[in-house]
Amino acid sequence: GAVVSQHPSRVICKSGTSVKIECRSLDFQATTMFWYRQFPKQSLMLMATSNEGSKATYEQGVEKDKFLINHASLTLSTLTVTSAHPEDSSFYICSARETGTGSSGANVLTFGAGSRLTVL
Amino acid sequence: AQSVSQHNHHVILSEAASLELGCNYSYGGTVNLFWYVQYPGQHLQLLLKYFSGDPLVKGIKGFEAEFIKSKFSFNLRKPSVQWSDTAEYFCAVNVAGAGNTPLVFGKGTRLSVIA
Numbered sequence: 495g496a497v498v499s500q501h502p503s504r505v506i507c508k509s510g511t512s513v514k515i516e517c518r519s520l521d522f523q524a525t526t527m528f529w530y531r532q533f534p535k536q537s538l539m540l541m542a543t544s545n546e547g548s549k550a551t552y553e554q555g556v557e558k559d560k561f562l563i564n565h566a567s568l569t570l571s572t573l574t575v576t577s578a579h580p581e582d583s584s585f586y587i588c589s590a591r592e593t594g595t596g597s598s599g600a601n602v603l604t605f606g607a608g609s610r611l612t613v614l
Numbered sequence: 615a616q617s618v619s620q621h622n623h624h625v626i627l628s629e630a631a632s633l634e635l636g637c638n639y640s641y642g643g644t645v646n647l648f649w650y651v652q653y654p655g656q657h658l659q660l661l662l663k664y665f666s667g668d669p670l671v672k673g674i675k676g677f678e679a680e681f682i683k684s685k686f687s688f689n690l691r692k693p694s695v696q697w698s699d700t701a702e703y704f705c706a707v708n709v710a711g712a713g714n715t716p717l718v719f720g721k722g723t724r725l726s727v728i729a
Contacts, residue, residue: 528716537704537721538658587658589717602648603717607657 496522498590500606507578508614515573515609517588523568524590528603529561532585541586544571578613585610616641618705620720627695627727635690635723637679637705644710647688648717649679652702661703664688665710675699700727 497520507513517527525546530538542563543551550563560582562574571590575582589603621636639645649661662673669681679690688705702724706717 530719535722535724537719538717540716540718543716589658602660602663605650605658 496592496604498588498604498606500588500609502609503607504610506612509579510577512574512576513578513611515586517571517606519569519590522592524592525568527565527571527588527590529563529573530587532587538587580613583611583613616707616718618707618718618720620705620723622723624724629697629727629729630694633692633695635703637688637720638686639707645707646710647681648706649690650704650706695727697727697729699725701725
């Protein structure tokens with residue numbers, strides 16, 4: 495089945511530094527990937543929709559200059575948390591849907607294992 | 615915009631008890647419906663999905679869910695839970711027929727199954 499890999503799974507950084515999280519579709523191509531953020535004991539909140547070859551679409555309230563998304567190829571999207579602060583500590587999850595599997599939105603998203611960011 | 619409501623934050627059951635987790639969504643159009651499970655320390659996995667057709671859908675590990683359009687509900691059920699079903703369960707929806715639409719998740723229900 496489709497597999498989405500995220501790296502790193504855990505990262506600890508100092509306040510003010512930038513952290514890059516990679517999301518790769520291992521055995522399929524994805525023109526669109528979604529980035530979610532999950533706070534402890536809460537649901538997944540959509541941060542942005544990453545589109546291959548174009549700018550990401552950010553949800554209301556998500557700072558695009560803070561959370562830089564680059565979708566450079568059909569198998570890789572990156573999320574960079576710039577000038578991270580302790581309040582950015584969270585669990586970041588990406589998901590992807592295989593390209594060319596229909597336009598109904600009915601196809602299943604495959605999720606990565608998530609990346610836990612801790613900012614000291 | 616669509617939204618998803620899961621009624622129970624934490625459910626505790628004994629093994630072999632029956633399970634029903636509530637999920638209601640808010641959206642005026644046609645949606646696709648999903649239940650995902652997140653076992654401790656693991657990533658989200660799809661349990662089952664509804665796109666169209668028979669409103670009673672069966673998923674993996676003995677789970678099923680019923681779509682009741684008039685109630686905007688998609689409750690998850692299992693007749694007899696096991697200790698290994700301890701996990702966080704998320705209901706999610708996206709808009710049908712709208713291309714690459716993201717999933718909107720409920721807040722999740724934590725299920726604890728005790729021996």
